[in-house]
Amino acid sequence: xxxxxxxxxxxxxxxxxxxxxxxxxxxxxxxxxxxxxxxxxxxxxxxxxxxxxxxxxxxxxxxxxxxxxxxxxxxxxxxxxxxxxxxxxxxxxxxxxxxxxxxxxxxxxxxxxxxxxxxxxxxxxxxxxxxxxxxxxxxxxxxxxxxxxxxxxxxxxxxxxxxxxxxxxxxxxxxxxxxxxxxxxxxxxxxxxxxxxxxxxxxxxxxxxxxxxxxxxxxxxxxxxxxxxxxxxxxxxxxxxxxxxxxxxxxxxxxxxxxxxxxxxxxxxxxxxxxxxxxxxxxxxxxxxxxxxxxxxxxxxxxxxxxxxxxxxxxxxxxxxxxxxx
Amino acid sequence: xxxxxxxxxxxxxxxxxxxxxxxxxxxxxxxxxxxxxxxxxxxxxxxxxxxxxxxxxxxxxxxxxxxxxxxxxxxxxxxxxxxxxxxxxxxxxxxxxxxxxxxxxxxxxxxxxxxxxxxxxxxxxxxxxxxxxxxxxxxxxxxxxxxxxxxxxxxxxxxxxxxxxxxxxxxxxxxxxxxxxxxxxxxxxxxxxxxxxxxxxxxxxxxxxxxxxxxxxxxxxxxxxxxxxxxxxxxxxxxxxxxxxxxxxxxxxxxxxxxxxxx
Numbered sequence: 001x002x003x004x005x006x007x008x009x010x011x012x013x014x015x016x017x018x019x020x021x022x023x024x025x026x027x028x029x030x031x032x033x034x035x036x037x038x039x040x041x042x043x044x045x046x047x048x049x050x051x052x053x054x055x056x057x058x059x060x061x062x063x064x065x066x067x068x069x070x071x072x073x074x075x076x077x078x079x080x081x082x083x084x085x086x087x088x089x090x091x092x093x094x095x096x097x098x099x100x101x102x103x104x105x106x107x108x109x110x111x112x113x114x115x116x117x118x119x120x121x122x123x124x125x126x127x128x129x130x131x132x133x134x135x136x137x138x139x140x141x142x143x144x145x146x147x148x149x150x151x152x153x154x155x156x157x158x159x160x161x162x163x164x165x166x167x168x169x170x171x172x173x174x175x176x177x178x179x180x181x182x183x184x185x186x187x188x189x190x191x192x193x194x195x196x197x198x199x200x201x202x203x204x205x206x207x208x209x210x211x212x213x214x215x216x217x218x219x220x221x222x223x224x225x226x227x228x229x230x231x232x233x234x235x236x237x238x239x240x241x242x243x244x245x246x247x248x249x250x251x252x253x254x255x256x257x258x259x260x261x262x263x264x265x266x267x268x269x270x271x272x273x274x275x276x277x278x279x280x281x282x283x284x285x286x287x288x289x290x291x292x293x294x295x296x297x298x299x300x301x302x303x304x305x306x307x308x309x310x311x312x313x314x315x316x317x318x319x320x321x322x323x324x325x326x
Numbered sequence: 327x328x329x330x331x332x333x334x335x336x337x338x339x340x341x342x343x344x345x346x347x348x349x350x351x352x353x354x355x356x357x358x359x360x361x362x363x364x365x366x367x368x369x370x371x372x373x374x375x376x377x378x379x380x381x382x383x384x385x386x387x388x389x390x391x392x393x394x395x396x397x398x399x400x401x402x403x404x405x406x407x408x409x410x411x412x413x414x415x416x417x418x419x420x421x422x423x424x425x426x427x428x429x430x431x432x433x434x435x436x437x438x439x440x441x442x443x444x445x446x447x448x449x450x451x452x453x454x455x456x457x458x459x460x461x462x463x464x465x466x467x468x469x470x471x472x473x474x475x476x477x478x479x480x481x482x483x484x485x486x487x488x489x490x491x492x493x494x495x496x497x498x499x500x501x502x503x504x505x506x507x508x509x510x511x512x513x514x515x516x517x518x519x520x521x522x523x524x525x526x527x528x529x530x531x532x533x534x535x536x537x538x539x540x541x542x543x544x545x546x547x548x549x550x551x552x553x554x555x556x557x558x559x560x561x562x563x564x565x566x567x568x569x570x571x572x573x574x575x576x577x578x579x580x581x582x583x584x585x586x587x588x589x
Contacts, residue, residue, distance in 0.1 A: 033493060034412025038420070041405040041464060048461040049427040052438035109332075116329040135576055136333040139340075142572055142579065144522040146540035147564045150547045151339050154557060161554045163342060163359040170358050198336065206583050259431040262524045266544060283433040284525070293437060300434040307429050 053304065059297035066293045078298035088299065091277040094189065095258065098278060101193035102200050102257040107249055109197075110204025113137065115234050117205070118212045119220070134209055138202035145199070149266030152195045156180040156267075181268050185275040188268045192276060195263050204249045211242035247321075251314040258307050279303045340565060347371065347562040351555050370555035371563070374546075377556070380563060382535055383542040387521055387567070390452050390538060394459045395516040399509050401460060402467025407497050409468070410475025411483070421472060427465030432525045440529055450536040455520075455527050463516040474508065475501070511582040514575050521568075539564050 060078050062071040082088055122130040140148060155163040158179035168176040180187045215237065223233045239246065261280040268276045270285065277285075280303060286296035346359055350367035357364065374380070405424070409417045439458060440449070448454040478501065486496040502509070527538055537545065543564045546552055572579070 034408040034414050037404045037408040037412065037497075038414065041401050041424070041468065042420075044401065044457070044461045045424060045427055045465065047442075048439065048458055049430060049435065049465075050423065051442075052435040053426070053430060055438040056434055113329055113332055121329055131580075133329055133333045134580070135572075137336055138580065139572060140336060142518050142522070143565065143568050144524070144540040146524050146544045147561060147568070150543050150557070151343065151561050151565075153547060154554070154561065155339060155342070157554070160355075163346075166359050198339075201332075201336070203583070206580055210580075255429065261433070265524075266547070280431055280433050280525075283431075284436065287433065287437045296437070300431065300437075303431050304429075304434045307431060308426075311429055 056297040056304075057301050059294050060301045062294045064293045065291060071294070074294060078292075078295050081295065082298050082302060087274055087277055087282060088279070088302075090275065091279045091282045094276060094278050095260075097189060097193060098196065098257045098260050099254060101196040102260065103250060103253045105197050106200040106204050106253065107246065109201060110208055110249070111238060111246070112234070113201070114205050114208035114212060115238050118209050119230070119234075130209075134205060137205045140199045141202040143199075145262035146266060148199060149195065149263055152191070152198075153181065153267055156191055158182060182272050184272060188272060188276050192263050192267050195267060196260070199263075200253065203253070207245050207249055208242055211245040212238070215241045247314075247318060251311075251318075254310060254314075255307055258303065258310065343558055343562045343565065346555070347559045349555060351553055354555050354558075370553070370559035373553065373556045374560040374563065378542060378546060378560065379535065380539075380542065380560075383537050383539045384567065386452060386531075386536060387538040387540075390455050390459075390527075391517045391520040393452075393456045394463055394520040395513045397456070398460045398463040398467060398516050399513050401464040402471050402512065403497070403502065403505070403509070405464065405468040406471035406475050407493075407501065409472040411478060411501070413476075417472075421469060424465040424468045427462050428469070436526060436529050439526070443530060448530075450531055450533040452531075452536065454530040455523075455538075458526055458530075459516075459520045459523065463519060467512050467516070470512070471505070471508070474505070478504075511578055514578045515582055518571065518575075518579075521571075539567065 059071070061074055061076070063074045063077075064071045117130045117133055121133060154161075157163075157165070158181070159177055160166060160169065160175070162180070164180065165176050165178060168178070178187070180191050182188070219237055219241070220233055223237060228236065259280055260278055261284065264270060264276055264278050264281045265284075270277045270281055279299060283296055283299040283303065286299060287293060290296050342359060345362065346354060347370060348366050348368065349357065349363040350365070350369050353364045353367065408414050409420060414420070435458070439454075443449050443451075443454040448457075482500055482504070483496065486500045491499065521538075522540065524540055524544075527541055528544070531537055531541060543560055546560050547557060
């Protein structure tokens with residue numbers, strides 16, 4: 001999915017613990033009728049989600065050229081090949097950089113910006129200005145990734161049509177024509193990362209600002225009386241107080257980072273020479289251009305399994321933290 | 327101040343679009359991107375409008391996103407009624423199955439669904455995208471509404487039962503009206519999420535009159551002969567629907583994301 005808006009995860013699985021939940025009292029006490037309401041949703045999810053998952057998991061144990069060709073049983077061949085596939089490993093190295101750009105930097109910057117907006121701007125200049133600025137930070141989150149990507153690729157165009165090159169030409173006085181996206185790995189990957197940060201930053205800002213409203217203002221006042229400066233107060237109070245929100249942001253953006261596709265597809269198309277591949281993009285390329293859909297299915301399955309594992313770990317950690325609190 | 331500078335950096339690329347979309351190609355080539363246009367020029371916008379069927383793409387995007395928003399909310403309500411109020415057996419597993427729709431990367435769905443829609447003759451048909459995203463979005467809706475309905479006030483349900491209301495009546499006349507604010511927030515989000523989708527629409531919609539706004543712009547960007555001013559104009563025009571939507575629903579959007587994350 002596009003890393004536009006994150007869906008909060010890990011909430012619904014929890015249920016109130018009481019034994020007497022809301023229920024329509026039935027004379028015959030039968031729950032059977034409720035199944036009828038699940039039918040449309042269950043049929044749809046089986047066709048659109050579960051069938052493709054099962055099909056690709058199965059296909060990862062076969063070689064298949066696609067179309068009318070016969071499937072040939074491959075055992076674990078695809079999985080073994082994947083483990084030593086340089087392009088796949090490279091794409092996972094890039095995921096580390098993607099996590100920096102989509103999770104770590106936005107979360108840290110988001111903490112500072114949210115605290116500044118809430119604390120300094122909100123108090124000194126009024127709530128209107130702070131919510132206007134918050135909205136500005138949020139704007140890239142609802143821009144289609146394709147539109148944001150095309151905008152950035154215009155700014156980074158390799159010739160003198162590109163904004164950045166034109167700007168550098170004016171500043172340095174000599175003609176600058178850097179091929180940011182297609183020239184070399186470092187500038188291409190850095191460009192992708194900048195786009196990701198630009199898109200992601202608004203999400204933590206909005207969530208953290210809402211979280212800060214829960215924090216008791218007396219905490220800050222007490223710290224102020226103790227002579228702590230703004231940054232000390234920020235460091236000591238903000239992260240611990242809004243830890244649950246930091247956790248949710250980290251979870252949802254990590255999952256989005258593992259699945260990232262759009263920024264790479266639009267900005268670099270995986271280049272130069274496949275160096276900016278991410279796993280999703282690699283799987284997509286193999287499905288479209290590869291000769292073995294079984295192998296493509298193996299890549300896609302590997303990402304899916306990884307995403308599910310990360311989600312399970314995060315939910316477990318969260319549940320444990322909550323039990324400790326209670 | 328720092329926060330304001332940051333906000334300026336965020337809108338800067340969009341301001342650049344605005345500054346350069348009204349330059350003639352000659353003006354663009356000879357000026358710095360930070361300069362104001364020498365004269366207001368609509369060549370780029372005109373070329374974009376004449377060579378691309380933008381109204382068609384706009385309609386496709388509106389149609390697909392609206393259909394998904396409405397149908398996905400209906401499906402979410404039905405699912406969560408069975409799970410949250412009906413508390414059907416195995417509901418934890420059912421919620422998990424729906425959750426998979428949210429977790430699964432789209433390239434896992436892409437090839438099997440492509441073949442399925444090909445067999446059904448649905449490729450380049452908006453319903454291929456609608457069907458897919460109804461499921462993906464309603465998975466999120468199911469999961470949010472199920473936990474909400476799990477704590478639905480019992481008194482209301484009992485009162486409805488005393489009045490002799492059937493389950494269907496109770497759902498329609500007691501539960502849905504109470505959920506309405508949440509449902510409208512969900513609808514706004516489903517609309518914008520679907521509008522912004524890229525990978526699966528790119529895979530399923532291939533004819534020029536089936537493209538959505540993001541796909542149209544991406545295709546224009548890929549054509550080598552596209553003039554830069556045309557591309558800038560096209561990007562600016564593609565941003566406009568989002569800006570309008572943003573201004574209309576700003577409050578709903580900020581309320582919605584925080585509602586999902588904060589207990």
